[in-house]
Amino acid sequence: xxxxxxxxxxxxxxxxxxxxxxxxxxxxxxxxxxxxxxxxxxxxxxxxxxxxxxxxxxxxxxxxxxxxxxxxxxxxxxxxxxxxxxxxxxxxxxxxxxxxxxxxxxxxxxxxxxxxxxxxxxxxxxxxxxxxxxxxxxxxxxxxxxxxxxxxxxxxxxxxxxxxxxxxxxxxxxxxxxxxxxxxxxxxxxxxxxxxxxxxxxxxxxxxxxxxxxxxxxxxxxxxxxxxxxxxxxxxxxxxxxxxxxxxxxxxxxxxxxxxxxxxxxxxxxxxxxxxxxxxxxxxxxxxxxxxxxxxxxxxxxxx
Numbered sequence: 577x578x579x580x581x582x583x584x585x586x587x588x589x590x591x592x593x594x595x596x597x598x599x600x601x602x603x604x605x606x607x608x609x610x611x612x613x614x615x616x617x618x619x620x621x622x623x624x625x626x627x628x629x630x631x632x633x634x635x636x637x638x639x640x641x642x643x644x645x646x647x648x649x650x651x652x653x654x655x656x657x658x659x660x661x662x663x664x665x666x667x668x669x670x671x672x673x674x675x676x677x678x679x680x681x682x683x684x685x686x687x688x689x690x691x692x693x694x695x696x697x698x699x700x701x702x703x704x705x706x707x708x709x710x711x712x713x714x715x716x717x718x719x720x721x722x723x724x725x726x727x728x729x730x731x732x733x734x735x736x737x738x739x740x741x742x743x744x745x746x747x748x749x750x751x752x753x754x755x756x757x758x759x760x761x762x763x764x765x766x767x768x769x770x771x772x773x774x775x776x777x778x779x780x781x782x783x784x785x786x787x788x789x790x791x792x793x794x795x796x797x798x799x800x801x802x803x804x805x806x807x808x809x810x811x812x813x814x815x816x817x818x819x820x821x822x823x824x825x826x827x828x829x830x831x832x833x834x835x836x837x838x839x840x841x842x843x844x845x846x847x848x849x850x851x852x853x854x855x856x857x858x859x860x861x862x863x864x865x866x867x868x869x870x871x872x873x874x875x876x877x878x879x880x
Contacts, residue, residue: 582645588625589636591645592617595652605794608661608684609669616662620655623666624648659795669717674726676719676749681741683804685719687781688835688864691857693720693727700831700866701777707731709773711825713766713780713818714738716804718746720779721759728777733759734770739803766814767821774827780818781835786811786842811839812846819847819872826869835864850875 585591595617610616622629624647625640640648651665663669663684669676671690678684696704707728712721712735721735735750737743743761750759762769785793785805797805807813815834822832833855836843840854840862851874852865867875 581649582642585645586639587637588621588632588640591621591640591648591652592636595621598652598656602656604656604659605796607794608663608686608796610662616655617652620651620662620665621648623668624651629670660799661796664799669719671719671723674719674723676717676722677745677752678717679745680799681739681801682717682745683800685717687720688855688857688860689720689779689781689833690723691859692833692855692864693723696727697777697831697833700833701728704728705730707776709775709827710734710777711736711770711773711775711779713778714782714804714814715746715761716742716781718743718749718759718761720781721746721761722749722753722755724777724779725753725755725759731758731776734762734773734775735759736762736764736766736770738763738765739801742801742804766817767825770825774825775830776827777831777833778822778826779833779835782814782818783807784811784815784836784839786839810842810846811836812842815843816846819850819867822867823869823872826872828869830869831866832869832872833864833866837863840865847875 585594596613599613606616618632627635654660654665661684663678664680669678669685671685676685704727708731710724710728710731710733712724715721715735715737718735721733725733735746740763743763746761750756783805784807787809790806851871852867854862855864
């Protein structure tokens with residue numbers, strides 16, 4: 577197969593056709609930056625050949641060198657044989673225009689917060705310039721902390737995670753964006769290390785996969801750290817702790833926003849009296865809920 581592929585597949589067009597056929601035949605699962613075989617193949621081929629990720633047409637009939645063919649074949653075969661997410665194969669993931677380094681120490685960045693932060697999290701944040709302190713809880717690769725730093729130019733950002741391995745990746749990304757003076761990676765079990773700090777905005781994309789869903793995960797997701805995915809029988813183990821503690825770490829009028837994927841019904845059932853507001857994006861409905869400090873305090877009977 578190796579000799580045949582490297583000899584018969586000559587142009588980028590050839591390799592893309594072959595990759596899509598192989599991906600479809602193997603029944604790969606997508607969801608780590610693409611949602612179909614064609615986009616996945618384009619991403620892998622362009623990144624492997626160090627070509628612009630959004631410029632395919634001029635290169636379709638370009639001929640690959642023998643060394644390029646060997647490298648590309650190896651990556652495409654790993655994608656199929658090992659079900660390794662493309663982001664891990666390439667060492668990169670994207671949220672909008674933001675590129676991040678990733679590897680199996682962190683889950684592959686994917687979050688509806690990237691869309692919500694494009695306009696400074698309006699209307700919940702009236703003036704992005706007025707945000708002085710914000711928190712990305714369960715930061716993983718640090719991706720959302722970095723996006724927040726761009727959305728709120730006058731804010732310092734704490735990027736908290738319980739995993740020291742994940743924080744090593746986050747620090748690489750923070751350094752890549754030159755944000756070391758504004759974004760701090762903090763090892764902590766939720767708020768444990770920042771007991772007295774308060775924030776104008778806390779966002780969190782926590783582990784929220786139920787036990788049943790963990791058992792049914794496609795092979796691609798099993799390469800990701802389970803610590804960042806699994807959250808008990810109903811997927812709310814971490815969310816419960818966040819809701820119990822977050823009011824103490826918000827400024828007056830401060831906002832908590834939590835992403836829970838497809839678990840809106842589970843959240844509503846577990847917290848029927850919680851006045852959560854569910855947000856929609858261009859690509860999804862009801863994946864993120866928002867509460868103010870006052871909402872959290874009133875719901876728990878603590879007062880604001």
